[in-house]
Amino acid sequence: MGTAMTxxxxxxxxxxxxLLARLRRIAPLWLWGAGLVAALFAGILGGLPAIxxxxxxxxxxxxxxxxxxxxxxxxxxxVIFGLTLLILWEITVRLYAVPxxxxxxxxxxxxxxxxxxxxxxxxxxxxxxxxxxxxxxxGCGAGxxxxxxxxxxxxxxxxxxxxxxxxxALPIVGTAPILVMxxxxxxxxxAAVVVVMVFFPMLVNTVAGLAxxxxxxxxxxxxxxxxxxxxxxxxxxxAALPFIFNGLKIATTLALIGAIVAEFFGxxxxxxxxxxxxxxxxxxxxxxxxxxxxAALAGSLSYGLIAALEKHLTFWHPSxxxxx
Numbered sequence: 080m081g082t083a084m085t086x087x088x089x090x091x092x093x094x095x096x097x098l099l100a101r102l103r104r105i106a107p108l109w110l111w112g113a114g115l116v117a118a119l120f121a122g123i124l125g126g127l128p129a130i131x132x133x134x135x136x137x138x139x140x141x142x143x144x145x146x147x148x149x150x151x152x153x154x155x156x157x158v159i160f161g162l163t164l165l166i167l168w169e170i171t172v173r174l175y176a177v178p179x180x181x182x183x184x185x186x187x188x189x190x191x192x193x194x195x196x197x198x199x200x201x202x203x204x205x206x207x208x209x210x211x212x213x214x215x216x217x218g219c220g221a222g223x224x225x226x227x228x229x230x231x232x233x234x235x236x237x238x239x240x241x242x243x244x245x246x247x248a249l250p251i252v253g254t255a256p257i258l259v260m261x262x263x264x265x266x267x268x269x270a271a272v273v274v275v276m277v278f279f280p281m282l283v284n285t286v287a288g289l290a291x292x293x294x295x296x297x298x299x300x301x302x303x304x305x306x307x308x309x310x311x312x313x314x315x316x317x318a319a320l321p322f323i324f325n326g327l328k329i330a331t332t333l334a335l336i337g338a339i340v341a342e343f344f345g346x347x348x349x350x351x352x353x354x355x356x357x358x359x360x361x362x363x364x365x366x367x368x369x370x371x372x373x374a375a376l377a378g379s380l381s382y383g384l385i386a387a388l389e390k391h392l393t394f395w396h397p398s399x400x401x402x403x
Contacts, residue, residue: 188368203373210273210342211270214277214337215273225239227311229282264345270338273333276336291318291319300314331382335374
């Protein structure tokens with residue numbers, strides 16, 4: 080009997096510790112939800128909007144910090160952080176009665192977005208698919224092809240790169256009206272603006288990537304008797320891939336910005352830039368924000384696709400291994 084009582088005393092602390100560990104794992108989630116509900120009621124019923132906003136921010140921050148430590152935190156943490164910002168935005172607008180012409184609530188923007196899907200889809204096709212994507216493909220393709228030529232010629236490198244830096248420094252608000260007058264008010268002029276914006280960044284990244292080889296690597300290729308084509312394919316292009324993908328990711332953002340801004344200076348009665356400029360004049364801020372959300376989603380999706388392709392093709396690069 081004494082032995083049995085001793086065994087029970089020895090196992091009891093371990094069971095208690097396991098129970099406490101489970102409670103510690105579950106408690107933050109319950110506290111997060113309870114604190115969020117309490118903050119909402121405190122602000123709405125108690126008339127203390129500032130305190131409610133601060134409590135909500137603190138609770139959401141604590142919940143996001145806890146989720147970031149979990150296994151799924153790598154994917155959930157950005158989502159929770161974004162939802163936190165939307166919740167704070169909604170609470171601030173509602174509790175302080177911010178006018179819609181100043182800042183609409185996220186729910187108003189979502190309702191406007193859902194109610195105008197056909198219009199926004201037509202704007203998306205006009206601006207993103209026709210203008211931005213076409214210009215991005217032409218500009219990036221021309222930049223990579225020109226970079227291959229520049230990397231083989233010192234004359235082109237010394238003559239073209241300074242001109243490229245000069246053109247890249249030109250403000251879009253100055254070049255866009257000129258290109259609109261040259262190519263008309265259709266999507267072709269927006270694609271031309273995008274080509275000008277993305278060509279030289281793509282060129283510079285390609286040339287820098289092709290030059291990113293060591294003397295030992297070049298000597299090894301000569302030792303193996305590699306032809307110029309093999310040297311380009313198996314050494315220089317492989318070294319240039321991280322640079323090229325960096326240029327492609329930068330170009331996705333520039334292409335979208337260029338296509339939207341170019342529509343401010345003349346376009347058909349369709350397009351995200353046209354929609355934003357028109358609805359601002361009508362003080363229809365929910366529609367303006369709906370157009371901005373559409374553009375942001377398109378840009379994020381484009382960037383994500385390029386990043387996924389980069390991870391697949393440059394898995395051997397140290398930067399990809401470091402990201403896990």
